[in-house]
Amino acid sequence: xxxxxxxxxxxxxxxxxxxxxxxxxxxxxxxxxxxxxxxxxxxxxxxxxxxxxxxxxxxxxxxxxxxxxxxxxxxxxxxxxxxxxxxxxxxxxxxxxxxxxxxxxxxxxxxxxxxxxxxxxxxxxxxxxxxxxxxxxxxxxxxxxxxxxxxxxxxxxxxxxxxxxxxxxxxxxxxxxxxxxxxxxxxxxxxxxxxxxxxxxxxxxxxxxxxxxxxxxxxxxxxxxxxxxxxxxxxxxxxxxxxxxxxxxxxxxxxxxxxxxxxxxxxxxxxxxxxxxxxxxxxxxxxxxxxxxxxxxxxxxxxxxxxxxxxxxxxxxxxxxxxxxxxxxxxxxxxxxxxxxxxxxxxxxxxxxxxxxxxxxxxxxxxxxxxxxxxxxxxxxxxxxxxxxxxxxxxxxxxxxxxxxxxxxxxxxxxxxxxxxxxxxxxxxxxxxxxxxxxxxxxxxxx
Amino acid sequence: xxxxxxxxxxxxxxxxxxxxxxxxxxxxxxxxxxxxxxxxxxxxxxxxxxxxxxxxxxxxxxxxxxxxxxxxxxxxxxxxxxxxxxxxxxxxxxxxxxxxxxxxxxxxxxxxxxxxxxxxxxxxxxxxxxxxxxxxxxxxxxxxxxxxxxxxxxxxxxxxxxxxxxxxxxxxxxxxxxxxxxxxxxxxxxxxxxxxxxxxxxxxxxxxxxxxxxxxxxxxxxxxxxxxxxxxxxxxxxxxxxxxxxxxxxxxxxxxxxxxxxxxxxxxxxxxxxxxxxxxxxxxxxxxxxxxxxxxxxxxxxxxxxxxxxxxxxxxxxxxxx
Numbered sequence: 001x002x003x004x005x006x007x008x009x010x011x012x013x014x015x016x017x018x019x020x021x022x023x024x025x026x027x028x029x030x031x032x033x034x035x036x037x038x039x040x041x042x043x044x045x046x047x048x049x050x051x052x053x054x055x056x057x058x059x060x061x062x063x064x065x066x067x068x069x070x071x072x073x074x075x076x077x078x079x080x081x082x083x084x085x086x087x088x089x090x091x092x093x094x095x096x097x098x099x100x101x102x103x104x105x106x107x108x109x110x111x112x113x114x115x116x117x118x119x120x121x122x123x124x125x126x127x128x129x130x131x132x133x134x135x136x137x138x139x140x141x142x143x144x145x146x147x148x149x150x151x152x153x154x155x156x157x158x159x160x161x162x163x164x165x166x167x168x169x170x171x172x173x174x175x176x177x178x179x180x181x182x183x184x185x186x187x188x189x190x191x192x193x194x195x196x197x198x199x200x201x202x203x204x205x206x207x208x209x210x211x212x213x214x215x216x217x218x219x220x221x222x223x224x225x226x227x228x229x230x231x232x233x234x235x236x237x238x239x240x241x242x243x244x245x246x247x248x249x250x251x252x253x254x255x256x257x258x259x260x261x262x263x264x265x266x267x268x269x270x271x272x273x274x275x276x277x278x279x280x281x282x283x284x285x286x287x288x289x290x291x292x293x294x295x296x297x298x299x300x301x302x303x304x305x306x307x308x309x310x311x312x313x314x315x316x317x318x319x320x321x322x323x324x325x326x327x328x329x330x331x332x333x334x335x336x337x338x339x340x341x342x343x344x345x346x347x348x349x350x351x352x353x354x355x356x357x358x359x360x361x362x363x364x365x366x367x368x369x370x371x372x373x374x375x376x377x378x379x380x381x382x383x384x385x386x387x388x389x390x391x392x393x394x395x396x397x398x399x400x401x402x403x404x405x406x407x408x409x410x411x412x413x414x415x416x417x418x419x420x421x422x423x424x425x426x427x428x429x430x431x432x433x434x435x436x437x438x439x440x441x442x443x444x445x446x447x
Numbered sequence: 448x449x450x451x452x453x454x455x456x457x458x459x460x461x462x463x464x465x466x467x468x469x470x471x472x473x474x475x476x477x478x479x480x481x482x483x484x485x486x487x488x489x490x491x492x493x494x495x496x497x498x499x500x501x502x503x504x505x506x507x508x509x510x511x512x513x514x515x516x517x518x519x520x521x522x523x524x525x526x527x528x529x530x531x532x533x534x535x536x537x538x539x540x541x542x543x544x545x546x547x548x549x550x551x552x553x554x555x556x557x558x559x560x561x562x563x564x565x566x567x568x569x570x571x572x573x574x575x576x577x578x579x580x581x582x583x584x585x586x587x588x589x590x591x592x593x594x595x596x597x598x599x600x601x602x603x604x605x606x607x608x609x610x611x612x613x614x615x616x617x618x619x620x621x622x623x624x625x626x627x628x629x630x631x632x633x634x635x636x637x638x639x640x641x642x643x644x645x646x647x648x649x650x651x652x653x654x655x656x657x658x659x660x661x662x663x664x665x666x667x668x669x670x671x672x673x674x675x676x677x678x679x680x681x682x683x684x685x686x687x688x689x690x691x692x693x694x695x696x697x698x699x700x701x702x703x704x705x706x707x708x709x710x711x712x713x714x715x716x717x718x719x720x721x722x723x724x725x726x727x728x729x730x731x732x733x734x735x736x737x738x739x740x741x742x743x744x745x746x747x748x749x750x751x752x753x754x755x756x757x758x759x760x761x762x763x764x765x766x767x768x769x
Contacts, residue, residue, distance in 0.1 A: 106734035109510070132737075136510040223715045277595045279614040279718035414509065417736030421530055421720075428616045428719035 058350040059090045062339075063118035065104035066371075067097040070306050074370035081366050082357045089350050094118055100226065100407075112138055117342035119351045125162040125173055125336040126409025127249075133340070134165045140341045141168035145352060151359055154377050158401035162409060163338055171340030172359040173376035175368050177301045178392055179333030179404045180234045180325040183308065184297045185290050186318065188215055194296075196323045200238065200266055203326045207273040210296050219295035220274035221281030225424040229406040229416075231299050232267045232423060238327035239263040242400040249403075249410045255439040264432050271427055278427075288312070290320070299325060301335055301407075305388050306372030316388050324395075332399035335407045336376060418442035496750065503743035510737050521744040531745070532627045533720040534728050538752070540631050541639060541724070542703040548643045549699050550692060553650025558680075560651070561658045571655070575648040582645065586712025589641035613637035613714045616721055634714070634721040642709055646702065650695045657691040658684070693760065700756040705749060725749050 066075045079091045096104035123129045163171045197203040207217035222228040237245050247253045289295035291312045308314045357363045364375035365384045374393045382390045403409035422438040506513045525531045592598040593612040613634045621630030669679045707726035716723040733742025
């Protein structure tokens, strides 16, 4: 009997200890951080803190996948700015590493399903937001907040449409990346006397010329197949134009339309010009081919520009140049990171304070030059940006915006997953009918 | 052991009435100690297996949970799916090659090490070391070693051979099966090399322990009977090592059927899904595509695959106990 008693006592003690433990941990979370350093990313486990919002000195948990060079600097600078303006609010930087947010999105999905949303989180504008979290009823509209801040005319209309569903705005865009750019090695182009191609025909002529000279015309690293999907979406945009590109994803044009077939054929022709070991490379490895001069061109979102100039130390318009994807000049394939207001948090006012900083000119000009993106606002100061940034900002204001498929803006994640699979198969098999069939079948997911 | 003996003595000495009371107290203690872990396992292992099974027959294929009953829709979808068919093919060939090579290498190396050579522990440690690494590390290392434009190929250039390793999209001896070509995907060989490199140490350790457990008298007896060394190996040693082989097969099978980290770090899904496996598909379709029901169906199929190996083992080992 004695043994049993002592065992029960042990159980009670363990339970008590566990209870104490959770008490102390929540104490720590509410007390202001002693070290005045920027919040430590290693403290990601400190989750579920949003309950403490009503205490004096609230806490805002910012969930993102900005852990890479440049983007992390941008985020930390933004947090610094926010903490200067709101010294009473502590920021918890809950970033989850993993390129393109692959891990972060999984963590986010789990937390949202478990009704434990972060205070605010990074999400691409477009269907990833609208057909994902908004359709699932997990976001609060912030239209009135936009009006309060007088932001309605500070962001391009096309962009506000991308973060709106049924007339309500749901998130604040912080940056813009462009998807329809081709970066090229200027030395290689000069050496072979090549002009920048503007049409598909010119592009293939140039590619033939390069191939004959023994240079890989187009670098591709499709170890993750979205990089190939990105080429396909640019060709789609080029063939269809922005209106019909939108119509394709809203279901008004079927995926077996003749022009889609034409785009697939152009896509097939294009991927015959890529490096042979594309399946073993990621996009950075592919960018290195261009940097070394082994390949001439690379289609990649313009985060590749940051990679060229920061990681590889190449000079813009000296070592590498850039031009819009053939036949997409005047269009802008938008990838925009946005932050919204999740449903079920109780520190709404603190989060709105953060969103206000995020959407301000000062906030955007703090974040974007470091991240290597351009501001989502039209009235930011171009002087803060480099040559490429200024060029892109001009294009951004003068172009029609198109949502990116490969980054979840044009279609829901479920459809994108299936397109990526189909692209992966197509790159090897090059079976147009099969590819079109898969696109048509998967389109059932688009409603 | 000690306890058993003492209770036995107890039982013999105590009159019948007391015996009943003693047992119930022992039982109570046993139950009290087992209960927490039992309850936790029932909820967090079997409960969630059941939950996964339930999700796999539901319509939950978006961010919004939808538990309406879908029957076997998700399973039918998967078995018609190009990617999943490719996954099953890859799993079959990966498992066969992986287990086969791990056994052959483990047996061969342990036999060599068992020859009482000098520096035996040195070699043993060398072969065991890769086991200390995680599959992710192995994956990253072998990704570069077997990268067609770096690694081994730089050396093989001298001989004019340039294998494409895990980027090879060829299927050996393929024939049409469903929507895929069934045959040995060349790319999977690269993954097998990395996995075998890592896990050979384990089977080596198992076999070495087994070999050490064989008494010298048995070999002596066989020699006196006039058996050659090869015959001794074939007729005496290998049969004694059978239980070890069974254990190695079971353990390797459950690793290879559930493999995820090595593939994820080393090759990804591969062009045309030549190195894709159900684990990777499950992760991507569930957490990227939000196809929760499809993902659960993949998980259940993986569970059944592992059960094919584990259940017969459990049944035979229970018979052994009786």
